[in-house]
Amino acid sequence: MKNTLFILSIITLFVSCTESKTKPFRIGQKSVTFIDQSRDRPLLTEIWYPTLDSVIKKEPKESRKALFKTIETIPNATISDEKFPLILVSHGTGGNRFSLTWFIERMVKEGYIVVSLDHYGNSTFNKIPREFVKWWERAIDVQFVLTNVLKDNEIGTKVDTSRIGGVGFSLGGYTNIALAGGYVDRQVKGDENDAEREMPAEFPKTDEIIDFDTDSLIVSSYHTYKDHVKDDRIKAFFVMAPAIGFGFHSKEQTNKISAPVFIVAGKGDANTSVKNNAVKYNDLIKTSKIHLFGKDVGHYVFLNESTEFGKQIAPEITIDKPTVSRKAIHEETLVLALDFFKNTL
DSSP: OHHHHHHHHHHHHHHHHHHHHHSOOEEEEEEEEEEETTTTEEEEEEEEEEEOOOOOOOOOOOOOOOSBOOOOOEETOOOOSSOEEEEEEEOOTTOOTTTTHHHHHHHHHTTOEEEEEOOTTEETTEEOGGGGTOTTHHHHHHHHHHHHHHHOTTTGGGEEEEEEEEEEETHHHHHHHHHHTOOOOTTOOOOTTOGGGSOOTTOOOOSSOOOTTTOHHHHHHHHHHTTSOOOTTOOEEEEESOOOGGGOOSGGGGTTOOSOEEEEEETTOSSSOTTTTHHHHHHHOTTEEEEEEOTTOOSGGGSOOBOHHHHHHOHHHHOOOTTOOHHHHHHHHHHHHHHHHHHHO
């Protein structure tokens, strides 16, 4: 009888553990602002994490006019009690910490903590001209946020610090290459007809005349931070449609990169051409691999899926060619990313 009870107890415990492991994670969400006082730089940050809490159904609010589709999260939910790998996400120029929620959603459900931040002065609702060209300071942003997340009494204790990865889109792709150890040459001029040297469409309007080659604040920032962009805590990097390829011209600039880098881009990218960016980086980085989508796949396909309102208001970043399914590209990208991080973290 005692043996029977013991066996039943073991079976019950096994079933209970199996259920907890197979039960799908939902997405907890925590908002925080970290302030880098040394640079007088507030960094708005979202922490997304696995939770087994139940979604609390609320009365639907009056619909807001949003450009992109949103995801379902549980604010301030309880994080599941185990160690998780961590992914840090860097948005594109003029974007924000919500630009890649399609990627964030899947990664959290697969058991990753994901941290995304607004890069100061280079985000949707906070545009400062000089910050659009101080690319290297974005890497310092990510380092600062990572340090503070790991100090967090709740989230930090659940991070497996041996399994930290980086993800970025466009200028965020360059940001991750910098974090891997890539050194950008801001003075390289490139071809005078190189459209990628021009200011992006998201660049803020300003009456101030700034000489970006000689401006003292920009030059000072470069010399202060250019040798501090690498972060060895981050073990693998997944970058989408990376930008700033014009600032790289020699393997010396990438010889400090030892972590694996996976690059994805569309052959139809008219903003950051694959020849001068994705392919160029792949040629210069000895640890990289690359996957190129077809000739109709453009730059902004890596942003969230759009609402109908978004397609009307901002067609240039929300509408893809008729032959391209943004959702399908997202799914293929996620398969590549999950496989990459499974093998490198």
